[in-house]
Amino acid sequence: MSNKITLKQLAKELGLSVSTVSKALKNSYEINEKTIAKVQALAKKYNYRPNRMALSLKTNATMTIGVVIPNILNYFFSKVLLGIEEEANKRGYQIIICLSNNQYQKEAESMRLLSDGSVDGFILSIAKETQLQQHEDHFNKIIEEGYPIVMFDRVSDNVECDKVVINDFDAAYDATSFLLKQGRKKIAMITTLNDLGIGKLRTGGYRKALADNKKYAHDELIVKIHDKKDFETSINKLFEEHKDLDGVFATDNVSAITALKIAHNKGYKVPKQLSIIGFSDDKVSRMAFPSLTVVSQSAREIGKEAASMLIDRLKNPSSKNYKTTVIKTDVIFRETT
Amino acid sequence: MSNKITLKQLAKELGLSVSTVSKALKNSYEINEKTIAKVQALAKKYNYRPNRMALSLKTNATMTIGVVIPNILNYFFSKVLLGIEEEANKRGYQIIICLSNNQYQKEAESMRLLSDGSVDGFILSIAKETQLQQHEDHFNKIIEEGYPIVMFDRVSDNVECDKVVINDFDAAYDATSFLLKQGRKKIAMITTLNDLGIGKLRTGGYRKALADNKKYAHDELIVKIHDKKDFETSINKLFEEHKDLDGVFATDNVSAITALKIAHNKGYKVPKQLSIIGFSDDKVSRMAFPSLTVVSQSAREIGKEAASMLIDRLKNPSSKNYKTTVIKTDVIFRETT
DNA sequence: GTGAAAGCGCTAACAC
DNA sequence: GTGTTAGCGCTTTCAC
Numbered sequence A, B: 001m002s003n004k005i006t007l008k009q010l011a012k013e014l015g016l017s018v019s020t021v022s023k024a025l026k027n028s029y030e031i032n033e034k035t036i037a038k039v040q041a042l043a044k045k046y047n048y049r050p051n052r053m054a055l056s057l058k059t060n061a062t063m064t065i066g067v068v069i070p071n072i073l074n075y076f077f078s079k080v081l082l083g084i085e086e087e088a089n090k091r092g093y094q095i096i097i098c099l100s101n102n103q104y105q106k107e108a109e110s111m112r113l114l115s116d117g118s119v120d121g122f123i124l125s126i127a128k129e130t131q132l133q134q135h136e137d138h139f140n141k142i143i144e145e146g147y148p149i150v151m152f153d154r155v156s157d158n159v160e161c162d163k164v165v166i167n168d169f170d171a172a173y174d175a176t177s178f179l180l181k182q183g184r185k186k187i188a189m190i191t192t193l194n195d196l197g198i199g200k201l202r203t204g205g206y207r208k209a210l211a212d213n214k215k216y217a218h219d220e221l222i223v224k225i226h227d228k229k230d231f232e233t234s235i236n237k238l239f240e241e242h243k244d245l246d247g248v249f250a251t252d253n254v255s256a257i258t259a260l261k262i263a264h265n266k267g268y269k270v271p272k273q274l275s276i277i278g279f280s281d282d283k284v285s286r287m288a289f290p291s292l293t294v295v296s297q298s299a300r301e302i303g304k305e306a307a308s309m310l311i312d313r314l315k316n317p318s319s320k321n322y323k324t325t326v327i328k329t330d331v332i333f334r335e336t337t
Numbered sequence C: 001g002t003g004a005a006a007g008c009g010c011t012a013a014c015a016c
Numbered sequence D: 001g002t003g004t005t006a007g008c009g010c011t012t013t014c015a016c
Helices: A007-014 A018-025 A033-045 A052-059 A075-090 A104-114 A128-132 A137-144 A168-181 A197-212 A230-241 A253-265 A283-287 A299-315 B007-014 B018-025 B033-045 B052-059 B075-090 B104-114 B128-132 B137-144 B168-181 B197-212 B228-241 B253-265 B283-287 B299-315
Strands: A064-069 A094-099 A121-124 A149-152 A162-166 A187-191 A222-224 A247-250 A275-279 A293-296 A324-327 A330-332 B064-069 B094-099 B121-124 B149-152 B162-166 B187-191 B222-224 B247-250 B275-279 B293-296 B324-327 B330-332
Touching (some): A064 A075, A075 A299, A104 A121, A104 A137, A137 A149, A162 A299, A187 A253, B064 B075, B149 B299, B162 B168, B168 B293
Parallel strands (some): B162 B324, B247 B275
């Protein structure tokens, strides 16, 4: 930062005033063409660029978006980030990243820190803990301060803002229906997200699909995993208690792959005897053996749409009609179905 | 941003001057205790925080680090990011992320944009294309402008700055040696990074391990993959041409898992007949079947160290002795060895 | 066609 | 103990 050139220095070297130099750099009609040429030449020589902080202070716009995500090691969130970055860059915005690590405290603190004029608005997916404990004040407070928020994936119904979601209910319904159409008779569901809004929607879709096919969900076929340590034991128990299981729909891929491994060890032929569908088109699903059929959430689209919505609102702050965009999901068929 | 409270507004409401309010908020000894209490109460009521842009302009420090990484979907880079974020936050810094997508243009442009006073310095891993085409000017130019850089993983010898690397040579040497100690006789190496500095080091380590054991590297046992499409065919060819292969060391996990799959299909028993070691302790390796033994790079450590080095330098800009920190790697033993 | 001056929000040296 | 002033780098209105 030390040896960066400023307008003042340019002006001094040229024997002009700061304002003339400023105008010349903007090709103002007020300024003599020769002066413009001289100024721009020197600016180029020194690789001059207006200081972003000064500009922000002046225009009251940072051209920066704050992004708060629960977990950077999750492929879905990384891919959303890719989409956000892509769209933001295209429209001249930068992104500041904060990680909530699924903790309420960290989420609230990150947003508090960024809402000091560091960013123009926020894109976020709610931390697990925040959603469990139903905190919402920190969002509303920040919105009151004039920072627009766009939520994606894990959203809150009690916060008035733009949202981007997938239709979790339909996605689960479609995946389960597909298994039923395949002729599967006993389909389990494994979920790690049961306490989240999206988790409940997915469970609902699964239930509805069974009901619509005159089958009824047995709650014992819904395996809820609350802790990382429980994957193996919970899923193993499922297989032990239901030897005739022939379908699994998992709301995350660790569950799906764990089921695949256990089935494998127990001698099931996949997909002949057992069909498995996971959630999220990540590397793990593609590299699985056999490769895993999944519900794909179009993560990149979600990111692009979220960024687009936020920037649109930034350009038009008065508008109050908040939208919720639903991004279509697809099933990507691979070898486990 | 619109309804954010400023010092001026506080001062007006309190009937005080701006500077008094400013000092009161800092518990200055100059100010009357009662005044301090009054000021702080009102500031709290309005949730006042000093505007970051104004502060930056004043102090000529943004408390922000620019991070440029080649690929956000790569688990290693995500994990480094986690480490950077952790350390940076702890020390009061924010991070702005840019993705180079392994392209020189995007890398240079991102850095150009951020070096307008948006950040105090950079942490980056060089884009593949940049390294292939041996661009370095953009780094040196930015350093000249006064922005310190810390490079990690993919670094350049021709740029004077702090660096954080793993000992790629030793890591490959150790992994290969382990396979040899296991009694493996014919060990192939698969690499997707051959054009990168780190790729060459890893190949070197592999070669040395073989040489030290009185075996000699056959170049035909080194499979170089340049395109995503070639994974299957190249590795398949390797197995076809060397039926007696009993060890594989891969510099990335997609190669390792692909080898695992192909071996599986060809009826090899892993690890009995064939031992496989991958690179990077990512989800794919943990979820593989059987789970993949890997060289772990301590990605999080790398991130923390990089952030720490950068912030140290920011605090002490005059110092010129650039360091290169080498982070220890480990082999994480799983089921493929 | 060029320049002086005000002001974005803040801090700090220097009055009073 | 409190206030005035200058200045960080920039844009923009208004003089000249």
